[in-house]
Amino acid sequence: MSERKAILQVKGLQTSFFTDDGVIPAVDNIDFSVHEGEVLGIVGESGCGKSVTSLSIMGLVPSPPGKITGGKILFGDKELTKLSDKEMRNVRGNDVAMIFQEPMTSLNPLFTIGNQLMEAILIHKKGWSKKQASARAVEMLTLVGLPRADELMKEYPHQLSGGMRQRVMIAMALVCDPKVLIADEPTTALDVTIQAQILALMKDLNERLNTAVLLITHDLGVVAETCERVVVMYAGQIVEEGPVQTIFKDPQHPYTKGLLQSVPDMRYKKQRLYSIPGNVPKPGSVNTGCRFAARCEFAFDKCLTQNPDLYQTATVHKTRCFLYEDQEVSTHDRTLVES
């Protein structure tokens, strides 16, 4: 697995919002990479910065008030944050594509499915005729499992159900064979049975087309079922990162643990759910100490004054918690393990 090349690397990304009330560092120094053909999950509570991370990669952070204030985003060897407008447009949809949370509102209600799909094609495929684009669009619609693709081309988004629309979104994202597909909560708005269909489809496409997928969600069930690796975010930072098996079996960060415990499991009835007390702090309101300290049952003095680093606790497992400070695998060890 580790032989796979990192195709998208986020290094020290920092994105802030400059509002009347001051600067909100929504994403604060984040590092992760997506490898070719893998499905990487990002989980975390609402407002922890998942969407801002993905928008930063796409160069679509609403500006003003948002701005990338630090770090690098490397696609291959292209530094995305340094690209000109025009160069960035070439990346969007072509190299990196994105599908959004709300299938209901992410398609323009006033244009036909065909129009919107073909637009996506014609932007990047210079010199294609409308006919070619149309053929390609139909092909993609079929690929994502939509029946009557030909007719669908002429229909409007409101004539489609939520699941169909999300499939159209996926088709649109994949139309130019992107290397990376960012899916920001692609199924939150959908019913469980439809969600199951969409997730199965994404996995299938990931395997068949070898597109790397960055799957953002707060549903741990979805992560468990679809992802290979998981990044757990809390208040703008990564608090834990590792393979899905490890995270679920052996969560290290107290936040991750709490998260896993508070999910009701359909398979059996818990007497009482665990719940992490308190709320996510407002970004920017915690300046010293661990951001989770206020809610953490294991917090000790150090946690209130110092912000822990992201410790490498195993080759492929990192945790931002002082409890694991001692377990950090030294660089030396790491190479040992890896070899």
Add this chain to the structure above:
Amino acid sequence: MVGFAPKPSDVVAQQDKVAGPWHEAWRSFKKSKVAVVGAGIVLFFIIVAFIGPWIAPQGINEQNLPNRLQAPSFDHWFGTDDMGRDILSRIIHGARISLWVGFFSVIGSVIAGSILGIVAGYYGKWVDAIISRIFDIMLAFPSILLAIAVVSVLGPSLQNALIAIAIINIPNFGRLIRSKVLSIKEEEYITSAKAIGMQDIRILFSHILPNSMAPVIVQGTLAIATAIIEAAALGFLGLGAEAPAPEWGKMLADSKMYLINAPWTMIFPGIAIMLTVLGFNLMGDGLRDALDPRMKS
């Protein structure tokens, strides 16, 4: 005690001190520079309206016919009008009337329009059909005729000009509110108000009305200018400020004959109206945000 005692961190998200709604509104209002500038302008004119009689360099009606249509000079900063009266003094005195006309005629139509619009939007069906059709009629109706009717029923006066203008503008606001109410009434908090057993009247005025005012504030502040100008335009029907009261719109209308020869008769009242509208507008935008607790982060 059940549930969880809120940990201190529970309230970390809300660092602002507990304060009354007006205080809150004021705080967020202050934050918007544009709104403060707007409020400053409006306040300036309101102060002028109040203390006008004491600060005006000359009386409002001191005619001096030999001295008519003098260009701005040291004695008459804004020049004199066709009766030889000091324009600056008249503008200062006129603030009271013009603000009154502009503001209250708009308030009048906003109130009437809101009530009709809300009822139409909320109850829908035939109530809506009737009110909407009445709006149609009013919109297609020449305002002059309406104004003439107002005079013939109520007699000529400034107040009645105000009423006439208010009536003329009712459908504009009514339609605006109605369309807003149509979306507000589908909001969950309206259903939840019904679910606790709330009466319609209370729902209408305590819940729907305050939440549908935003577009009206914006439109209303723009309408102040038109109202001032309209009030002057109705002067020939006897609707308007009683002569020789210095109403800005009338001063502007009176300047018509001297547009080229004595442009100051028009420029200064014009600027006064424009500044007032600018002030109300900027303030309106700020107010809309300030009165909406959501805008405060």
Add this chain to the structure above:
Amino acid sequence: MTEPLLKVEGLKKYFPIRKGLLSRVSGHVKAVDDVSFYVNKGETLGIVGESGCGKSTTGRMLMRLLEPSEGKVVFDGKELTSISSDDMRKARREIQMVFQDPYASLNPRHTIEKILEEPLIVHGIGDAKTRKKKVHDFLEIVGLSSYHAKRYPHQFSGGQRQRIGIARALMTNPKLIIADEPVSALDVSIQAQVLNLMQDLQKELNLTYIFIAHDLGVVRHISDRVGVMYLGKMVEIAESELLYDKPLHPYTQALLSAVPVPDPNFVREQILIKGDIPSPSNPPSGCTFHTRCPFKMDVCTKIVPKLEEVEPGHSVACHLYGEHAQQ
């Protein structure tokens, strides 16, 4: 057996689709089509089903926020469906509702104090002073503090808002609370807080819940009995253990298998049902699920299956279990 607190019989809601010059009714959206169930005092009835299957419509009809097209709702011995609308308004004191989106269901321009006091004012309970006191008491009960009273909804987190929503429902000492997807908009960790709170309150105040949700995990956690709806009909209703351990209706089975489980090692047999939910304005004939059902039989396209008890405490509406079972 004691008389149930709430009894629903043959409840229907058809929304007319108007057409033509004189807005003649040309068809109906059968949002709820002949639903019957009961709820006992002190228990929680969960209702699950996919979006648009009529869960909310059912919930709203119980309170007559929507007038039922047909059917009877008997609450505490009183037939709600036949009283005047003003009496109904007053009766709402006893039945309250908690909404899905805690933010949307609170008027953004009112302070929490005002929001909580309003039910009392509306029903003429207490004087200004006692009302204030009650507001503060209930804020404490749902785990907030009295100093929150002067704040606006947007100043609270999702979980806190839902607590406010629950507090409002409790203000008039209701007997029954209808919770329409009360936790769907919340994060898992917050969701846990709210679910726990609801359970605690139920014990303490002897409340009865109707809990509408689409998350089967959540419903299992909180419900004593669970009803599954599909396209305006109740297709299965059973005690919670029975339903989860041995789902009978193919739709219930599919639904259960589609829920992702937060365990990467759990391998389950997924029944991926095909296609989308048909339109309730033009529902399929016979069993409405037959278009997507993996076990479809001929009879399914023709005869509407009845909801029948196939084992104690477990009813299902499916031809696989009825008289046509062997065909």
Add this chain to the structure above:
Amino acid sequence: MLHYIGRRLLQLIPVLLGMTFVVFMIIRAIPGDPAQVILGQQATKEAIEALRAKLGLDNPWYVQYFDYLGGLLKGDLGESLRTTTPVSEEIWPYLAATFELSLFAVLIAVIVGVNAGIISAWFQNSWFDYTAMILALVGVSMPIFWLGLMMQYIFGIELGILPTTGREEVRNPIDSMTNLYVLDTILQGRFDQLGIVLKHLVLPGLALATIPMAIIARMTRSSMLDVMRSDYVRTARAKGQKMFWVVYKHALKNAIIPVLTIIGLQMGLLLGGAILTESIFAWPGVGRYIYEAINFRDYPVIQSGILVVAFIFVMINLFIDILYSLIDPRIKYD
């Protein structure tokens, strides 16, 4: 759709009936006697009495009203008291003139207003945004007569590039068949004349367009700001689409619907309320026609004139409603 149009047309009947009744009552309630006004200040009492009798004004009001309604049913709009010409015959040239001017003004207002609004929203808080907003404010707080006379002075007298009054060069009149001069000149292939006609439209068109333009600009701006934040605009950008197309294709079509409503409302103003503009630019439009009829208490002209304008106004709004459904496939009227 046809059903919907049919229903709206049916609804039109009570509206117009209500309209005639209201107008009828108002003009009879206000002082001022048509006979007196027609005959002028000099008129003697007897002459006035005689004229009143001849005009049927001495009948009870309901008799007069039902007479009028009866006429309407037969398609008879009555006859002007002043010119003794049937209103239906007389009104067309005025309507045509107004129609031409309003259309032109609406075009200006929409083209300039919508684009200004779009650019303001696109570059929110830029100098363009601020300038456009200030100009819009100036626009609404400027009396039409002032604007009109100033434009005449600048473009007519000082620059001498545009005619200031009327619809045509009086020394070189247009041989009109339809009274729609633009159409006439095109039909006749007189493109020199077409140029002249268009030139004559510019100043009154601009004056008339100013206020709607300002309102449309503001409306478009706020509508665009909403739309620009929407998910589908983000989707379009995520495809790599150029900002220009994102704005002018994806956002605009969505933002235009509330703007259409405003345009519909403004049409009422343009149609019947353009009296000032029509006077200053000597435009023989329907606004002045009705206005003068009011001055002269020319009852049939007032009644039928307002009726016709109201009819057109309601039709325009119906047209706009239909336009909605053409723009937005989700809107279906049945």
Add this chain to the structure above:
Amino acid sequence: GCQSDSSDGNGENNGEPKILVFGRGGDSVSLDPATVTDGESFKVTQNIFETLVNFGKQDTEINPGLAKKWEPSEDGLTYTFELEEGIKFHDGTDFNAEAVVANFERWANGSGEDFYYYSSMFGGYKGDEGHVIESVTADGDYKVVFKLKRPQAPFLKNLAMSPFGIASPKAFEEQGEKFGDNPVGTGPFKFVEWKRNDSITIEKNEDYWVKDLPKLDKVVFKAIPDNSARLNALNTGEIDLADGVNPADGKSVEGNSELQLFERPSMNVGYLGLTSTRPPFDKVEVRQAINHAIDKQAIVDAFFEGRAEVAKNPMPPVISGYNDDIPGYDFDPAKAKALLAEAGLAEGFEMELWAMPVPRPYMPDGQKVAEVIQSNLADVGIKAKIVTFEWATYLEKARNGEADAFMLGWTGDNGDADNFLYVLLDKDNIGSNNYSYYSNDELHDILIEAQSEVDEDKRNELYGQAQEIIFEDAPWVPLAHSTPLLAGKANLVGFKPHPTGSDKLAEVDFK
């Protein structure tokens, strides 16, 4: 710009046609002059139709018209007119005695308001008791004899009025009601086209009986309602002649070398009427006090820009019978106060001052003048509240005697004193044109006597007395006799504005 043209003066032109565009405030109502009352209609018909006798170029003296000679009988009951020969109507039919008779027959057979001016100038229609004309008969082809029931002093002046332009009998018989849209007369211009509310075009009558006239090929009357806009249009060259120039613009026209200013000789009076039935205006001292209180000169200087004469009588000086010996009330606030004290109103009183909402030729800006009057009255202790109504309402209410004091004015129809004094101030006309409800029996007797007095000198004597009575009783404050302004292109020649407001354009030409 306008037509540059060789000035050979005989109407022949060797290039472009000579077109005069005459900008004015409103459109005509109908082009059948007999049926209308509005000045804007007469402005046009004056050039299409001709009357038996004409007014002078710029006065109301009687000159030959279609009749080259006329002879009144001694008793003033018979008039014999000798007509010009060889004149044809525009439709080619002959103008002759027959035609004249036909026209008078048509008018005399009217009823109600059909021919308003006919019935008001000649006392009704055939069969009416007051009808002055006994008969109109043709005596041969070119002689017409009028028989009157009683002498009518202004008879010839009446005949010169525009409404009595002689129309082609063939045309009005054929056209009926539509004659107003297709007028046919004998005048220097023929009707061409009428675009309602916009323009009326008339063109040269090539067969006009007066040699070398008209000089212009075409005249277009263009309605431009706004005074300032009309002047702008003159400046841009869209029109050549503009009626109704604001007094305020007079100077700038004079200062413009491309334009020239015309003053229309005054035949009007603008006044402040005092409703003498309403206390305290029933007291003559109060009325006199108000007359003394108002500074007419200042008003004329400021709002007529000096282009008016301060009025002291209810009729303008150009009209024969004008009594110039009357001193008029001078501006004397002290005296006004004294008079008020005499009336027992030393403390002053409150009143309504009605100001007209629209500019009129005799009163360019009623509102402004009212403000000056208000301020004048304030100086003598009278608190006046300025009130205004929409014009039709204003007239009706004033006519009903609802005003304390009201501003109004009058433009003469035929330049006769009777048309001012009797019409405006006789008790017969209360409820009609005597808005001030002024009633004086002595005055009444004098005015009635003057109506049938044919001797000019005696008649003037009577009117002199009448004016004295009126002066003493002071039912009005006569304010001004204005000279309405017109402006034209500098190269316009031969234009002589007529005091009645209807101008003959036959001799107008471009240099």
